[in-house]
Amino acid sequence: MTGNEDVLRLIIIEESQNDAEAIANILRNAGHVVRYHYADSLEATAEGLEQQLPDLIILAQAQEAVTMNGLRELLDQHCPETPVIFIGDTAEETQIIAALETGAADLVTYDQPDHLRLVVAREQANLLMRRELQHFRICHEESEKRCRSLLDSSRDAIAYVHDGMHIYANQSYLEMFGFDDLEEIEGHPIMDMVAPDDTTRFKEFLRNYNKQEQKVDNLEVQCISVPRGNFKAVMEFCQASIEGEVCTQIVIRDQASGDPELAQKLQFLSKQDILTGLYNRQYFLEEVELAASDAQAGSAESYLLYVLLDNFKGVKDTVGLVGSDIVIKDIADLIRDKLGEQGLAARFGDNSFTLLLRQGDLNAAQALAEALRHAIEEHIFDIEGRTLTITSSIGISPVTENVPDAHEAISRADLACEVARSAGGNRVHLHNPVTDEQLGREREQQWKQAIIDALEQNRFSLMYQPIVSLxxxxxxxxxxxxxxxxxxxxxxxxxxxxxxxxxxxxxxxxDRWVIGEAVTRLAERRREGHDTIFFVKLSGPTLEDPELPLWINEQLKNAHLPGSAMVFEIAEKEAADHLKHTKAFTKSMESIHCKTSLEHFGGGPNSFQLLKHLAVNFLKIDGAYIHNLASDENNQAMVRSILDMAASMQKECIAEFVEDASSLTVLFQLGIPFIQGYFLQEPHPGMDYDFTEESI
Structure with a gap:
């Protein structure tokens, strides 16, 4: 039925409204919530259909204003599947047959209310099933379209075979075997793609596979191709259907091409910041960790530079996201030019960079920092005809035997940078363990009090970024x-x-404040009739609280919210660092029907291994793989592999940081369920939106 399944929507066609009300009362006494439109003519019936489509129509035989033929013509224009029940004084067998022949669902009598109740219940159930069937047909058609689009854009060679003959092949398959179009290969035997030496083995494999006796779903064979000659390949088989026809899907992968090179490219990609081409944060931390270990072992010291752009928020406000990306890329080019072969550089944050000089000396580090500061200050950024300048604050910290790990090394350089920024910016500062740490403690205490005040004086607020289903x-x-x-x-x-x-x-x-406030706002949203789901981020330390799941359950119960209305997000790195507690938390959430999500999935070195321990429902694909998706085949390959893996594990994926229509098109073709990012600037009433990439 449409709308609320507890409400029965009727059009009752009777001679008088009192008779119609009597019929409605019979159904109300049977437990239905009845909303009906009374009609005594064909025009009044049409008026009712214009107002709202009914679940069924009850037509009195005694009245003469509306005939079944006239009513059927009217229904064919609006809702042809709506059942019509005749009601009369008698229901002889011949009368029932005559009613059914006119297209009525049944004939009932006024003096048999139980019969009316049962017929209405039956027709309700039938109508619901018909509408669900129609919905599933539409979904199936959309799924087939999406599947065909995915097949056509796939780099893998894929064919569908029935009784040994091709019925479909994608473009990659046609190119692999030298066919110009699909018509050339339709009806062509799959056996012709296999080299003569392997045909006997291939026939035996197919025979057993079609009998479902074959336990192995892949076969190594020599394939034969006009443009390529013989080549070694692996054929992967699985049962499938295309346009309703049962068939076998065959994916052919050339063993001699692609895999080692692709693996190498993906490995390089995992170390790189996509926007700037510099190293990314994770890889840089690993290198600093090695530098700290070397220093502790007695090797030469390294030097760490932390570069922060001054007033970058003002730049963003002035030139927007695209313009600020241009600024970031120009800064990266300046860093590459000044650093040369002295060390390595990374984009560490939104507007911060880090440089590591392995086995350098203090004079070289200071000279590099000053040269870089001066280059940034003197550079004129040209953004779509608009020019601007920016300055930077740079902190320097030696990585000595007294630095325990990479995070401490970064913290000291960051603190030195903060000293430079607090002094007015556009300067270089060398970390001083005494004065800088005192300043750091003072700054930390100030922020700590500011956070206390914000919690006590309700100065925190929530913003909302949409996650859209494709x-x-x-x-x-x-x-x-x-x-x-x-x-x-x-x-x-x-x-x-x-x-x-x-x-x-x-x-x-x-985190607790955010959860509590989110529950309150979500309850309000749902009371207004919106089917809303909130994704709430949690930090690693919060996951260590054993009372958290019980507290969340109490919050949901008090607000009368189902657990399914909340999804708790955990960054992949936080999950890895707090694996034991994350595992316990995800299991607890499952027991109260809340869902969980891994954020920035694919950004760490052991992403897929992590899923063996965590029963999460969503994977939010790291934004690095979404950037330039339309033009970067390596990113497409990574997204595709994550989607395939997620599908096999019955998990849903979300693409984060979607910023352009081209990426959106590729994601749709790949069949990703959900997207999120700057591109989706389409507010709903009553929501405070934020489309930046900053998160909680």
């Missing part, structure tokens, strides 16, 4: 983002207060 799911989904205002009412970016909150342990209190 497969027609009507539910509205939002990721929750956090913002804080200072005492003057100015917004404080999360990147300024959240790192301190993690260090001081206040992140646990903040």
């Amino acid at each position: 497969q027609g799911d009507p539910a509205e989904r939002y990721e929750i983002l956090l913002r804080m205002r200072d005492g003057d009412g100015e917004e404080v970016p999360p990147g300024q207060f959240l790192p301190v909150a993690r260090q001081t342990g206040q992140i646990v209190d903040i």
Whole structure:
């Protein structure tokens, strides 16, 4: 039925409204919530159909204004599947047969209310099944279209075979075997693709596979191709259907091509920041960790530079996201030019960079920092005819035997950079263990108090970023983002207060505030009739709280919310660092029907291994693989492999940081269920939107 399944929507065609009300009362006494439109003519019936499509129509035989033929013509224009029940004084066998022959669902009598009740229940069930069938047919057609689009865009050679004959092949398959179009290969035997030496073995394999006696679903053979000659390949088989016809899907992978090179490319990609071409944060931390280990072992010291662009938020506000990306890329080019072969550089944050000089000396590090600071200050950025300049603050910290690990090394360089920024920016500062750490403690204490004040004075607020279904799911989904205002009412970016909150342990209190506020807002949203789902981020320290699942359950119960309305997100790195607690938390959430998600999936070195331990429902694919997706085949290959793996494990994927229509098109062709990012600027009423890439 349409709408609320507890409501029965009728058109009752009777001589008088009192008779119609009597019929409605019979159904109300049977437990139905009845909403009916009374009609005493064909025109009044048409009026009722215009207002709302009914679940069924009850037509009194005694009245003469509406005939079954006239009613059927009217229904054919609006809702031909709507059943019509005749009601009369008698229901002899001949009368029932005559009613059925006119197209009525049944004939009932006024004096048999139980019969009416049962017929209505039956027709309700039948109507629901017909509408569900129609829905599934539409979904099936869309799925077939999406599948065909995915097949046509796949780099893998894929064919569908029935009784040994090709009925479909994608473009990669046609190119592999030298066919110009699909018509050439339709009806062509698959046996012709196999070299003569392997045909006997191939026939035996197919015979056993078709009898379902074959346990192995792949076969190594020599294939034969006009453009390529003989080549070794692996054929992968699985049962499938295409346009309703049962067949066998065959994927052919050339053993001699692609795999080692692709693996090498993917390995390089895993180390790279896509926007700038510099190393990414994860790889840089690994290199700093090695430098710290070398220093502890007595090798030469290294030097770490932390570069922060001054007032980058103002740049973003002025030139927008695309323009700020141009600034970031230009800065990366300046860093590459000044660094040369002295060391390695990474994009460490949104507007921060790090450089590592292995086995350098202090004079070289300071000279490099000054040269880089001067180059940034003097550079004129040209953004679509608009020019601007920017400065930077640079902190330097030696990586000595006293530095225990990479995070401490970065922390010291970051602190030195903060000293430079606090002094007015556009300067270089060498880390001083005494004065800098004192400043760091003072700064941390100030932020700690600011967070306490924000919690007590309700200066935190939530923002919402939409997560959109590409497969027609009507539910509205939002990721929750956090913002804080200072005492003057100015917004404080999360990147300024959240790192301190993690260090001081206040992140646990903040996470609880976010959950509580999200539950309140979600309950309001659902009371307004919206089918809303919130994605809420959790930090690693919060996951260590054994009472958290019970507390979440209480919050949901008090707000009368189902667990399925909440999805808890955990960054992949946080999950790996707190694996034991994350595993326990995901199991607890499953027991109360809440779902869980791994954020930035694919960004770490052991992403797929992590899934052996965590029963999460969603994988949010790392934004590095979504950037330039339309033009980067390596990114497409990585996204495809994640989607294939997720499908095999019955998990759904979300593409984060979707910023352009081209990437959206590729993602749709790949069949990804959900997308999120800057591209989706389509607000709904009552929601405070945020389309930045900053997160809680």
